[in-house]
Amino acid sequence: MEVRNCKLCGRMFNYLGGPSICPICKESAEKKFNQVKEYIRENPRASISQISEENEVSIQQLQQWVREERLEFSKDSPVALTCEKCGESIRTGRFCEKCKNNMASEISSAFKKPEAAVETPKKALHDSDKMRFKR
Numbered sequence: 001m002e003v004r005n006c007k008l009c010g011r012m013f014n015y016l017g018g019p020s021i022c023p024i025c026k027e028s029a030e031k032k033f034n035q036v037k038e039y040i041r042e043n044p045r046a047s048i049s050q051i052s053e054e055n056e057v058s059i060q061q062l063q064q065w066v067r068e069e070r071l072e073f074s075k076d077s078p079v080a081l082t083c084e085k086c087g088e089s090i091r092t093g094r095f096c097e098k099c100k101n102n103m104a105s106e107i108s109s110a111f112k113k114p115e116a117a118v119e120t121p122k123k124a125l126h127d128s129d130k131m132r133f134k135r
Contacts, residue, residue: 044074069093
């Protein structure tokens with residue numbers, strides 16, 4: 001097992017994977033996430049700065065949760081997100097559904113097994129086609 005220091009509080013903990021934060025900070029972050037999620041449900045027209053101030057969560061943390069698709073804003077929310085690829089308006093994540101599907105099909109086509117090459121039959125060698133040596 002690997003021992004690391006929590007990047008939030010500095011405590012040492014057994015690192016098992018994921019973000020380098022201790023279980024106590026991870027639990028605290030989950031509580032904050034649930035608090036923010038409930039706040040957005042009750043206040044669908046709130047801006048990101050209002051959400052940040054009311055819940056004492058950084059704007060960067062809110063943006064991370066949105067990019068991870070853990071938070072989704074309502075259609076009438078003033079929060080404007082755009083697809084990083086085509087610029088279409090989205091409510092969560094980094095890409096619109098159309099771009100996600102295009103990228104997924106590009107990736108899957110890149111990993112397809114090449115079709116087996118059709119072997120052309122070798123023509124039989126005649127005595128006249130063979131190499132001769134002089135003595």
